[in-house]
Amino acid sequence: MKTQLIVALDVDSFKKAKRFVDKLYPRVRIFKVGSQLFTASGPKAVAYIRKKGADVFLDLKFYDIPNTVAQSVRQAVRLGVRMLTVHIAGGLKMLKAAVKAAREEALCLKQKKPLLIGVTILTSHKASRKNVLKLAKIGLDCGLDGVVCSAQEAPLLREKIKKTFVIVTPGIRSDRALGDDQKRTATAREAIQAGSDFLVVGRPLLKSQEPLKVAKELLESCGKLRRGL
Numbered sequence: 001m002k003t004q005l006i007v008a009l010d011v012d013s014f015k016k017a018k019r020f021v022d023k024l025y026p027r028v029r030i031f032k033v034g035s036q037l038f039t040a041s042g043p044k045a046v047a048y049i050r051k052k053g054a055d056v057f058l059d060l061k062f063y064d065i066p067n068t069v070a071q072s073v074r075q076a077v078r079l080g081v082r083m084l085t086v087h088i089a090g091g092l093k094m095l096k097a098a099v100k101a102a103r104e105e106a107l108c109l110k111q112k113k114p115l116l117i118g119v120t121i122l123t124s125h126k127a128s129r130k131n132v133l134k135l136a137k138i139g140l141d142c143g144l145d146g147v148v149c150s151a152q153e154a155p156l157l158r159e160k161i162k163k164t165f166v167i168v169t170p171g172i173r174s175d176r177a178l179g180d181d182q183k184r185t186a187t188a189r190e191a192i193q194a195g196s197d198f199l200v201v202g203r204p205l206l207k208s209q210e211p212l213k214v215a216k217e218l219l220e221s222c223g224k225l226r227r228g229l
């Protein structure tokens with residue numbers, strides 16, 4: 001599987017999100033809608049991205065009682081998102097309920113099931129590789145399609161977990177990036193070499209004066225690494 005770029009639309013209005021989508025699509029084909037944008041504009045942002053022709057990574061990190069999470073997952077499936085997140089810390093019953101709900105709803109709608117991605121430990125926190133591995137195993141054993149982790153843990157997960165699964169890596173920064181609230185960061189090159197399938201890039205691109213140029217550079221870097229150049 002080739003590494004793909006996800007642009008995180010971590011903005012406070014639909015207007016701003018729309019501007020970035022219009023500017024970056026079709027070079028960027030996956031956009032993340034997180035809690036900030038979803039709270040500001042709800043499903044409207046998801047619908048616009050899909051109408052444009054791009055895919056949506058709905059990153060709401062569902063974490064609640066099993067029934068509530070299951071119903072939330074069903075709603076996400078109805079929105080037609082490509083990927084969505086749940087917190088692995090929610091426990092076995094919650095995770096299994098989420099997986100069951102996604103499968104049933106997709107089957108009912110006769111559409112492809114979105115990838116269910118489990119959040120291990122937020123990249124804004126310090127974490128041991130051992131704890132991330134433990135959580136990843138729990139989530140994947142419950143039927144999740146992949147996990148969110150930093151590039152620091154990705155090689156260990158690839159080595160220790162003998163099954164096919166997706167790794168989503170946020171906290172992507174440039175070599176010159178200043179520190180922020182992200183603790184376990186990596187460059188795009190480091191994350192790809194570590195085994196990440198999706199790179200989530202937000203602030204380094206959104207704060208740039210030339211976001212399209214940054215996106216093109218990231219995509220070009222991914223392409224070169226995939227070809228082994």
